[in-house]
Amino acid sequence: MLLIPALRSGLRPLVALGHSSFSTLTTSAAAVEAERTTRDGPRNDWSRDEIKSIYDSPILDLLFHGAQVHRHYHKFREVQQCTLLSIKTGGCSEDCSYCPQSSRYDTGLKAQKLMGKDPVMEAARKAKDAGSTRFCMGAAWRDTIGRKTNFNQILEYVKEIRTMGMEVCCTLGMIEKQQAEELKKAGLTAYNHNLDTSREYYPNIITTRSYDERLETLQHVREAGISVCSGGIIGLGEAEADRVGLLHTLATLPVHPESVPINALVAVKGTPLQDQKPVEIWEMIRMIASSRIIMPKAMVRLSAGRIRFSMPEQALCFMAGANSIFTGEKLLTTANNDYDADQLMFKILGLTPKAPSFSEAGTGTSVEPERWEAAVSL
Numbered sequence: 001m002l003l004i005p006a007l008r009s010g011l012r013p014l015v016a017l018g019h020s021s022f023s024t025l026t027t028s029a030a031a032v033e034a035e036r037t038t039r040d041g042p043r044n045d046w047s048r049d050e051i052k053s054i055y056d057s058p059i060l061d062l063l064f065h066g067a068q069v070h071r072h073y074h075k076f077r078e079v080q081q082c083t084l085l086s087i088k089t090g091g092c093s094e095d096c097s098y099c100p101q102s103s104r105y106d107t108g109l110k111a112q113k114l115m116g117k118d119p120v121m122e123a124a125r126k127a128k129d130a131g132s133t134r135f136c137m138g139a140a141w142r143d144t145i146g147r148k149t150n151f152n153q154i155l156e157y158v159k160e161i162r163t164m165g166m167e168v169c170c171t172l173g174m175i176e177k178q179q180a181e182e183l184k185k186a187g188l189t190a191y192n193h194n195l196d197t198s199r200e201y202y203p204n205i206i207t208t209r210s211y212d213e214r215l216e217t218l219q220h221v222r223e224a225g226i227s228v229c230s231g232g233i234i235g236l237g238e239a240e241a242d243r244v245g246l247l248h249t250l251a252t253l254p255v256h257p258e259s260v261p262i263n264a265l266v267a268v269k270g271t272p273l274q275d276q277k278p279v280e281i282w283e284m285i286r287m288i289a290s291s292r293i294i295m296p297k298a299m300v301r302l303s304a305g306r307i308r309f310s311m312p313e314q315a316l317c318f319m320a321g322a323n324s325i326f327t328g329e330k331l332l333t334t335a336n337n338d339y340d341a342d343q344l345m346f347k348i349l350g351l352t353p354k355a356p357s358f359s360e361a362g363t364g365t366s367v368e369p370e371r372w373e374a375a376v377s378l
């Protein structure tokens with residue numbers, strides 16, 4: 001065993017390294033924690049300072065060690081293609097500052113009713129034919145309370161899409177315990193509910209529901225045995241400390257989310273965030289590689305904002321640990337990457353489409369309510 005001094009603040013004064021598979025020992029937090037993660041497995045007791053030290057590691061070192069962890073836990077060439085369809089667009093009562101679907105902002109988006117079964121199934125079949133293995137349905141609602149008819153309709157969609165052999169995900173706003181159980185019974189693989197940003201910055205972005213309400217929905221999803229999909233958005237005007245705060249909340253949940261979408265804001269005219277500066281690729285890489293190191297088993301999804309990144313830039317994201325993208329013409333209401341360009345990217349980068357996985361659903365069933373509540377301090 002070799003003892004090396006830690007050079008960065010936030011690290012323990014001495015760090016013990018066992019026999020390392022890495023050819024070069026460095027003292028960046030990314031190097032130390034990547035080595036520990038591959039040796040000891042995932043952990044949920046991260047401190048903010050530890051995550052900050054990883055996040056602040058020199059970018060190439062962070063990228064390299066994100067890649068190390070990625071290769072240890074995943075088939076590094078595999079990238080899952082998911083399709084996200086907005087099944088109920090616009091007219092949402094919430095005030096999420098980034099969202100063109102909020103009825104509070106004049107974005108020119110026309111509110112629509114829940115899509116009927118035929119067009120949804122057609123979209124799912126089309127997505128499957130195009131290589132998607134996860135089909136996500138999004139509805140612009142605060143929650144599903146008082147929407148029994150629509151909710152039952154969605155349960156039917158979930159059941160039918162599962163028979164196509166695809167993973168099925170929904171993002172319908174806040175859900176109660178019983179609704180989570182019904183979705184589970186219908187065969188839902190995953191439920192998406194992003195935390196968006198840190199607890200501290202959150203009130204600057206949304207005022208119509210609290211951070212704790214978001215966490216409560218994640219708890220209901222987890223307790224129902226549905227796989228949790230939860231990540232955030234960068235480029236909202238938050239500080240780096242808020243990005244670290246978001247990662248800290250996700251990585252200290254009793255069980256890490258099985259899926260962590262990392263979104264770059266797509267600033268839409270008419271929303272309060274319309275003039276935000278676009279996120280740079282280095283910021284995405286920091287988020288992706290940090291997520292990969294601290295939540296090594298999660299699917300890290302390179303999500304909204306991908307359209308702005310070139311193929312080499314996206315390649316760096318895959319190298320850092322991203323292993324999923326959203327394909328299809330639109331990502332809810334904003335433009336997404338072109339299908340042919342994505343196919344060409346898979347070919348050039350030697351990526352292989354990931355097959356659907358149904359074993360990940362249900363991994364959260366063992367979290368007792370007390371353990372969850374202690375972890376998130378609801």
Ligand code: SF4
Pocket residue numbers: 092093094095096099100101102139140141142173
């Ligand atoms: S992000 Fe979701 S909850 Fe927020 S305004 Fe948009 S559709 Fe509504």
